[in-house]
Amino acid sequence: MSMIDDVTFIGNDKDCTHISQSFRDQKQFESFIRRNQLIKIIEGATENFVKKYRESQKPELALGPLFVPLRLEYSEFIKNDAIELLHLAVEEPLQFFDAAKYCIYGLVRERIKLAASTEGCGALKVIDIDQIHLQVRFTGLPLQKDLNFAPFKNNWLPGLSWTTGIISAISEPQFAILQSIWYCSTGCNRNKINTDSINAPICYTCGRYMNEYAKLRITEKYHLLRILPAYSLENPRVTDKIFRSLTIHVREHVHDCELRLGKSYLITGYYDYTHTGQIFQAWSVMTH
Numbered sequence: 001m002s003m004i005d006d007v008t009f010i011g012n013d014k015d016c017t018h019i020s021q022s023f024r025d026q027k028q029f030e031s032f033i034r035r036n037q038l039i040k041i042i043e044g045a046t047e048n049f050v051k052k053y054r055e056s057q058k059p060e061l062a063l064g065p066l067f068v069p070l071r072l073e074y075s076e077f078i079k080n081d082a083i084e085l086l087h088l089a090v091e092e093p094l095q096f097f098d099a100a101k102y103c104i105y106g107l108v109r110e111r112i113k114l115a116a117s118t119e120g121c122g123a124l125k126v127i128d129i130d131q132i133h134l135q136v137r138f139t140g141l142p143l144q145k146d147l148n149f150a151p152f153k154n155n156w157l158p159g160l161s162w163t164t165g166i167i168s169a170i171s172e173p174q175f176a177i178l179q180s181i182w183y184c185s186t187g188c189n190r191n192k193i194n195t196d197s198i199n200a201p202i203c204y205t206c207g208r209y210m211n212e213y214a215k216l217r218i219t220e221k222y223h224l225l226r227i228l229p230a231y232s233l234e235n236p237r238v239t240d241k242i243f244r245s246l247t248i249h250v251r252e253h254v255h256d257c258e259l260r261l262g263k264s265y266l267i268t269g270y271y272d273y274t275h276t277g278q279i280f281q282a283w284s285v286m287t288h
Contacts, residue, residue, distance in 0.1 A: 025088060025099035030107070032082045039107070042068055046108050050115045053124050062124045063181050063191060065218045067133050068104055069253060074140035089138070090147075090160045093270045093283075097136060105129045130193040133178055135253040138283040141268045149271060149280065152229055152243055162268045163280065164288050165227030167261050168245055179218040182210035222251045223259060224279075230264060247279045255285035264288045 033039045045068045053061045077086035089096040109127055116125045141147060141162050149161035182192045184203040192201050192210060200209040225248040232243035248267060250259065257265075266288040272281045 026103040035080045169226035171224040175219045181213040181216040
C-alpha cells in the first residue's frame, strides 16, 4: 500500500468513526424519548404541521417552520437509565442538541411521508431539516460546585452548567431570524431555506442570487441580560477584586417567569465558545 493510500484509508476510518458515533447518539436519544413519552410531543407537532397544510393547501405552508418544544428534566435521564446520554448533554450540549435535532428530523420525515401517501397530502412529501426548530428547556441540573459556572471564581465550565445572579441590565425585546425562504426568479423552480441569515443564497442551477419570500420570514424574540453575583451587591467594595457582569442570551421558550431588574435568577445553560461575544446561552431561567 502506498503512503497516499494509507493516509486516505486513515481519513476514511475517522469519518466512519464520527458518523457511527453521531448515529449512536441519535439512537440513544430516540430510545430515551420513546421511554418517557416525549415522542408524543414530536408526533403532535408533526400532526399539527400536516393538518395546517391539509386544511389550507397553500404551497408555501409546506416550507413553513415546525416547532418542537422539548422540556428535559435531569431526573428523567436517571429514571430511564440514560446515563450515557445525560453525560453527552452535560459535557457536550451542542453535540447533544445536534443529535436530538437529527433524530427528531428523521422521525418527522417518516410521519410526513406516511401522511403524503394516506392523508391526501401528496404535495407535502418531504421536509428540510432547517424547518425543524427544536426548543430545548433543561431543568433540574444538580446545584453542585463542579457544575457551577462562576467567572468571578474562575469557574469557566465548557459544558452544561448553572449560574445564579441578579439582573443588572436587560435589553429591549430583540428579534432573530429563525428561517427565511428563497426562490430563484429565473425559472429554475428552486427553493432554499436559510437559518440565521438575511444574505441571499446563490441558486445551484443558474448561479444567480435568489429572492426572498419576505412574508414567509420567521423570527423569534429574545432578551439579553446582564447578571451580577449576589455577593458583588452584598460586598460592593472588595480589595483586589472586580466583578464583571455575565451576558445571558434568553429565548422566550426557556422561561415562564417575568424577567425583572434587581431580581435573582437560577440559570441553566452553557457558555458559547463557538461565537464571539462571550455569551451564556440559557436553556432554563427560574427565579431564585
